[in-house]
Amino acid sequence: MSRRYVALIEAPAAVIEKAIAKGVAKGMSCVCRLPWLTLIADRDLQMTRLEATPGVIVGELFRRSGADGRSAAERIAVLNELPDVCWGAYIGFVHSPQGLSILRGVSGPNPCYFTRLEEGWGFASDAALLSQTTGQSFVVDWQALGALLLYRESRPEQTCLAEVRELLPGTMAVISADRVDIRTIWTPEPYIAAPVGAFDTASDRLHNVILRSIAAWAERFERPLLELSGGLDSSIVAAALAEAGSRFHCLSYKASGADLDETDYARRVADYLGKSLEVVFPDSSAVRLEVSAAAHLPRPHARSFIQETDRLSWNAARRIGADAFFTGNGGDNVFCFLSSVAPVRDRLRSRHLVAAWKTAADIAQVCEVGRWEVLIKSVRRSFHRSAYSEWHWTPDFLSRDVVTGTARPLPHPWLAACDRSDPGSRAHVAAILRIQNYLEGHARLAHAPLIAPLLSQPIIETCLSIPSWHWCAGGRNRAVARAAFADHLPKDILERQGKGSFAGMISRILESRKNQVRAMLLHGLLAENGLLDRASIDQQLRPESPVSGRSAGRILGLVDAEAWARSWAG
Structure with a gap:
């Protein structure tokens, strides 16, 4: 059972028929056909037809109690009410007075990518399926790819394919008059504000x-x-x-x-x-x-x-x-596993100095450093807040043009909504966003x-x-x-505090494939398009040069990006 779907919105009949044929060839079927919406999906993907408003929801729906949420969802009158009523791995499609609305649920797995067609719009669970069923050709956006490699943890709406955008969790696309407006429906702020x-x-x-x-x-x-x-x-x-x-x-x-x-x-x-x-x-x-x-x-x-x-x-x-x-x-x-002084800064902002001292002791124990070191760093950082500090900057092995010429990513809607929240809360939200990058690609x-x-x-x-x-x-x-x-x-x-990793496996892969890695990175598409610092990569990959675990992970990440770019560049 997989979760593939393609939704064509206000597309012409010829595009729809070809998309259905392509979907059938991939083992999918047309599960819903309305005047404004054609939905092609895997047969076992759960679908809920709405009663109060024209539309459907694909994916699992649960009530707050944990019971099946389909009957509750069927009766909603406005799509943006759904996150308050139900949760799950869903995408909703509704024809409303405001326009054609597409809502992505807060929690996954529920990927949603979209593009503008020559006529109409296409939404799908992955970009390749979107391309194959609609006949659209997508090209790599090298600037966006450079930005992703520099700020690898970020997850903006813009993707690394020029014509493809992502509908982020908890947001809704409203299509009207040949344009799409993105509205944030769910944010962390109300929950942070009620501790x-x-x-x-x-x-x-x-x-x-x-x-x-x-x-x-x-x-x-x-x-x-x-x-x-x-x-x-x-x-x-x-x-x-x-x-x-x-x-x-x-x-x-x-x-x-x-x-x-x-x-x-x-x-x-x-x-x-x-x-x-x-x-x-x-x-x-x-x-x-x-x-x-x-x-x-x-x-x-x-x-x-x-x-x-x-x-x-x-x-x-x-x-x-x-x-x-x-x-x-x-x-x-x-579960807010933060190896930082953010919780102490939160305590200081609340002016509970004794409590801040206790939290500094807790963080010192978690990070295995001194309590005074934690407290001093907390006070210093309280005066130097960066609106974009949630995304780590990783310039290793990237070209000077990428490092100096790439703008910081715009704040994610969730982070923008809790901009005035405590540092620990913002870091918590950023961590929850960060894991979204590792739920696909399997x-x-x-x-x-x-x-x-x-x-x-x-x-x-x-x-x-x-x-x-x-x-x-x-x-x-x-x-x-x-x-x-x-x-x-x-x-x-x-009582376990530590955990395992695949760092040793990553190092073994790199050490045993240095020649292949050199060829892919020094003579590949990333280098050709000016994204890599070839000299530093060449130095690191010399036979006599040992590669640290951190560098090994970074270099294999660049190899992954090179393999991905080749798959889209033909």
């Missing part, structure tokens, strides 16, 4: 909303496959799935070399919950650097080493008959959806209402989440 007071109240609320939200997702799928590392986030998802009675199976990747082997932690959780666990072994030699898993997307947000975990996950899913992939991805982000999505349930709208809203200093209470990162599941997981799992 939870006590730590215990926060942990109770988080416990309840996680159980309710993950139970809703569990009800949707018969046999999920959960990636379980034994870290806090994936373990919380496992505990909530078990509480919901889900027939899920666990999969863990066994590290080699310098990477932390987490399989003992994963097995501890699986045994504690009475679930089976399969351990698989990623093979770095199987990764193909010339292939981009994001070739169908309008941005190169795919990491080459994920090819191997995708392959192993899909093989495991076939063996057990899984119909969805579940992950703990986004836990760090939604080959296994062609077979089954990837569900990141910790990014469900009710969980996001609850977490945003929890003050930043609660998340580091007692010198523990994600402290509220740990307290919320204290009765559901083994104590040693709840």
Whole structure:
């Protein structure tokens, strides 16, 4: 089961008929045809027809209680009321007096990209599908690609294909008179502005909303496959799935070399919950650097080493008959794992000096530095606020023209809406936005959806209402989440502070493929279009030059971008 769809709005009949034929050839079908809308989608993608207004909603809908939300959605009179009534992985299409409206839900997976056709508009779950069904040809926007490489965490509406834009989560496109206006329907600000007071109240609320939200997702799928590392986030998802009675199976990747082997932690959780666990072994030699898993997307947000975990996950899913992939991805982000002094700055802004001193001690313990160092840095930064500090600047290996000539990205609508909020709250919102870059670009999505349930709208809203200093209470990162599941997981799992990574695998891939990487970067499209600093790359990739873990990740990221660019440049 995949989640592909193409929506043609006010398109001519000839374009519609060709698009339907192309969709059928890809295993899709025309699931809705109205005078203004033609919807081509996978047959098992949930669709809800509205009663009070002409339109449809594609994707899962849940009520706030976690129950099926289709009947509630059917009765809404105005599309922008939907996020208050329901949550889920949906895209809504409505014909209203204001114009033709397209709304993307707050939480995914629900990608939505769009383009202007010669007549009408096209919206789709990915850019390649949009191109193939409409006959539109898209070209790489090299300036936008340079900006993305410099500010890789940002996620603007503009993509790296000149003719393609993204409808961002929680926003609505209103089409009228041959133009599209983008309106922000949902923002974090109301939840930040109504903070939870006590730590215990926060942990109770988080416990309840996680159980309710993950139970809703569990009800949707018969046999999920959960990636379980034994870290806090994936373990919380496992505990909530078990509480919901889900027939899920666990999969863990066994590290080699310098990477932390987490399989003992994963097995501890699986045994504690009475679930089976399969351990698989990623093979770095199987990764193909010339292939981009994001070739169908309008941005190169795919990491080459994920090819191997995708392959192993899909093989495991076939063996057990899984119909969805579940992950703990986004836990760090939604649970406000900040390695910064922002929570102390929040306390200082509230003028609670004793509390600020305590929070400084907590942050010092989380970051393993001195309390006075934290406090002094907090005071200094309170006088130097940057409106764009949420996106890290990564100039490594980029050309001088890109580094000096690229404007900072415009604030995301969510960040713009909470511009006056405390630094910790803004950093929390930025972290939640950052993870959106890693929910696509997985080959296994062609077979089954990837569900990141910790990014469900009710969980996001609850977490945003929890003050930043609660998340580091007692010198523990994600402290509220740990307290919320204290009765559901083994104590040693709840006390884990660190986590594994694929840094060692990334370094092995680079060291074993230096010649291929050199050829791709020094003589490829990125270099040809002036995006790269060839001299620094050449120096770094010399046989005698050791590559640090940070540089290895950066260079392979550039290789991923090169492979992506080649897929769109033919």
